[in-house]
Amino acid sequence: MKKIALLPLLLPIALLAQRPITAFPQDNVKLSWGLKNLSVVDGRLYGSSNGVMVGSEMSDGIVTMLRPDTLAHHLGSDFSYVVRNPRDSLLYFSQMDESTGRYGLYVHTEGRRRRNRQVDARNWSMAVYHPTFSPDGNMMVFSSQNKVGLGGYDLWCSFWNGKKWTKPLNMGNAINTPGNELHPVFYGNYLIYSSNLQQNGDSYDFYSVYVRPGSTKDNVIFGSYQVQRLPVPLNSDSNDIELAIAPSLQRGYWITNRGGQQELYCFVGRLDGVMLTGKVSDEHGRAVPNAEIKVLRDGRNINSTSSDSKGMYSLFVQPGNNYQLNVSCKNYFNYTTFTSAIRSSEDYLVATDRHNITLSYLPLGRTMVFDHLYRHGADVELSDDGKRALSPLVDFLRDNPQIHLKLTLQCFQTADSNLNNYIIEQRINDLRQFFLSTLPSNTQISIQNGNSEGKNEASASSQNIIFAILSKGNNSLVHSE
Secondary structure, three states: OOOOOOOHHHOOHHHHHHOOOEEEEOOOOOOOOOOEEEEEEOOEEEEEEOOEEEEEEEEOOEEOOOEEOOHHHHHOOOOOEEEEOOOOOOEEEEEEEOOOOEEEEEEEEOOOOOEEEEOOHHHHOOOOEEEEEOOOOOEEEEEEOOOOOOOOOEEEEEEEOOOOEOOOEEOOOOOOOOOOEEEEEEEOOEEEEEEOOOOOOOOOEEEEEEOOOOOOOOOOOHHHOOOEEOOOOOOOOOOEEEEEEEHHHOEEEEEEOOOOOOEEEEEEOOOOEEEEEEEEEEOOOOEOOOOEEEEEEOOEEEEEEEOOOOOEEEEEEOOOOEEEEEEEOOOEOOEEEEEEOOOOOOOOOEEEEEOOEEEOEOOEOOEEEEOOOOOOOOOOOOOHHHHHHHHHHHHHHHHOOOEEEEEEEEEOOOOOHHHHHHHHHHHHHHHHHHHHHHOOOOOOEEEEEOOOOOOOOOOOOOOEEEEEEEEEOOOOOOEOO
16 A cells, blocks of 8 residues: 555644645556646646546645536637646647647636637747746746747746737846756745756756746846756656646646656645755764654654754755754764744745754763862762753653663862761752652652761862763662762
8 A cells, every 4th residue: 555645734834834834745646648738727636637627626635536617618729738827817728829839828808798818929930838926926937948948848928018929038048057947836926946957957946946926028137047956856856847836725736756656746845945954973973874853843743854864954844943963873963953944935835944963872881970060168068060961861751751860969069078978968869859759650760878987089180070881771760978
């Protein structure tokens, strides 16, 4: 049985907004005839299969079945792709122009005189594939192969000047490559498209650029665009193409062969986010693979991953939230830090927030020395710095109930052995309460008085030392006499 990500449809809306995007296949949709030219119009998913326009309702964002659609009859025309302009709500579609043998762009006018008219056919002299519109409807982007292009299929754009669409402009080599750039779609002010980078490249990936609102043919600067390859789960090691987005539903659909065959996939959630990324290393700078990294918010696990063979990790989270980053790995002390996921730049759909993490090696069976847990003198209560110094031990014991901690206390504060022993006994009581308040069980800890009975050791050194040994086992908390 195919494993898919659990749909977060039953989660509270506030929690859903905190979670990263989730991707999963639409198992009810079979693509035996292929599927292309995806778009979302008026709450329906459209596409073409074997030359037939098909569509489906999206029940809770889920596509149940794609069937031959009646939209072609409504338009009075066969077409390969359809999109609605948000500025005037008119339907635009691509259709073969039999007089030129190219796919032309047409607009459908409704009302009493329902008709289709071709858009600037004489001035454009190029095929129009997969047009899409900016949020204000005044910028149109499409894919076309032209003799003055930069490679295979390039992205071109045209602007509405109040009366008509301007002559198309090539969007430049920040976007266009020697390969093919196809299927553009706007997600807010971000333009997302597919590219294989090279003419002979087989694998398509999704890329995005930020398009400033109010762009016109006179102020647009294509050379300033910052192109970003989008992360998992939209992209994979396989072919990912044909993205269609329903922003109001926080849903999107695309075609991929990551499962070994062509499938229709869906994402749930927001695409704009923050990628927490970095390297997990030990104290000597060596990579730590297989470390478990968890992101929590208000005690809930939002996302998790493991570091790779080079110690690298990446986690997608939603911006504007405060997160707790927990890192754990066998034979290492746990690590915790806090971060606020902030988008520092609009240039990238997914911002990067780097956190390099250093894990301290956990010496099972070896003695660790803590000598700054108490303030100078005969204090018997842990200092705040002392509690912070012990917190990695507490976290590790909480996550590893099979580990036992043995603490041996020594005190050389006075020349009186009886007084030193009294200080130790009081500190043992305080330590016992500290661990009982921070651990779910008292069976992982044993504490003993390490002073030599009847001797006065190093009275002038004024030392307070705790020796700690971690081992596999399970002993009760001991208050040594």
